[in-house]
Amino acid sequence: MSFALALLAAQVGALNTPGAAPPLPHERDTTPLRPPRNRTKVAGAPAPRVVTETVCPQTGDFAADADASRALAARSTGVERAKANECLGTLLGMTGRWNEAGTAFAAARQDARTPSWRARLGAAAGEAALNGNDPATALTALDATVPDALDSIAMSGFVALLRARALVALKRDAEAEAPLAQARDAAPNDAEIWLLSATLSRRLNRLADAQSRIEKAVALKPADPAIGLEAGVIAVLAGRDEAARRSWQSVVATAPSSIEATTAKGYLAQLDPALASKPTPKPTEQPSR
Known part of the structure; x- marks a missing residue:
């Protein structure tokens, strides 16, 4: 041969x-969320892609900050719970606890009030699931995020890119062509x-x-x-x-x-x-x- x-x-x-x-596409660095400002990134963590706009705890102790966010989410409702869960997902992602991070982002999305916020959280949930080697969960989260991302070319393109990664990871290569084309159009x-x-x-x-x-x-x-x-x-x-x-x-x-x-x-x-x-x-x- x-x-x-x-x-x-x-x-x-x-x-x-x-x-x-x-x-291969799903094997390349899918990158986690951007950590809160002025925070030191964990050694070996991938570079950021999705940016959190919520102000999160910044004591310098990741575990303590995650615990504080988790406790706040447990006693809050609505927007405050969404913010707490977004911070929790960000902090968990920074320590490589991707599956838990994805769960936190998905929970935050349920309480988010605006389409743009839901889109960002849905993309974060999908990205975390990809980093956690769970493409099926990632694709479910990303498919649900598509309608919320329609108002932003950049976010729609990013969600499409993540969907393409998930599809390739699921060995559905041909289906990944369309979202990857959308990603190219959004970010040529x-x-x-x-x-x-x-x-x-x-x-x-x-x-x-x-x-x-x-x-x-x-x-x-x-x-x-x-x-x-x-x-x-x-x-x-x-x-x-x-x-x-x-x-x-x-x-x-x-x-x-x-x-x-x-x-x-x-x-x-x-x-x-x-x-x-x-x-x-x-x-x-x-x-x-």
Whole structure:
């Protein structure tokens, strides 16, 4: 079996070589909520995406603040309970307790008064469930959020992006195309969305679409190692081995300590074992389009 065929067969699993398979849409960092202002983020927590607008406790003790928010939610009603549960979800997410965070956000959404607030909380609940590896719960929360997000192009696009992640995680790849297209329309200059679009097209064996979308991602963020890695995968599956080499060598050169560089080295070793002893290109080289 050729390397390209082996790589194609390995798209839904690990390669039988050094390095992991390229990240799939649901495997990439889905990111939690933005912590309250002036708060130190927990080491290792993903970067923020959904922003909380509620003022939360800020004593510096995450556990104590979460307990205070939980107690306030228990004795409050209506808007105050929604705010307390939103803070609780934010604090739980900052400590990696995603399932509990999602439950808190979902409870807050029930008491929220405005569509924009409900949309934000619904997106937060879905994002937390994705971070907690529960795509079914995430999709349920996000589907319910779609009507509330209609008044905001940005929020509608973000909810669509999360829905696409959940669908891919549930192995419903073809269904993820429509929400991912909506996400692209809402944020046409977001390189990550174009990367995910290219990856999904590649998974669906639509290599022409994958190529055009990865080119857009490269144009928006040329030095991103995940984009360079995916560009090489798409190239080798299309029979463009030299372009794949350039992409993967560029990943190794520009981000040598990254996980993507480790994967790229494994792919290069498969494509041509002799490349392992060759020098990598200068860091100024960009991923192949």
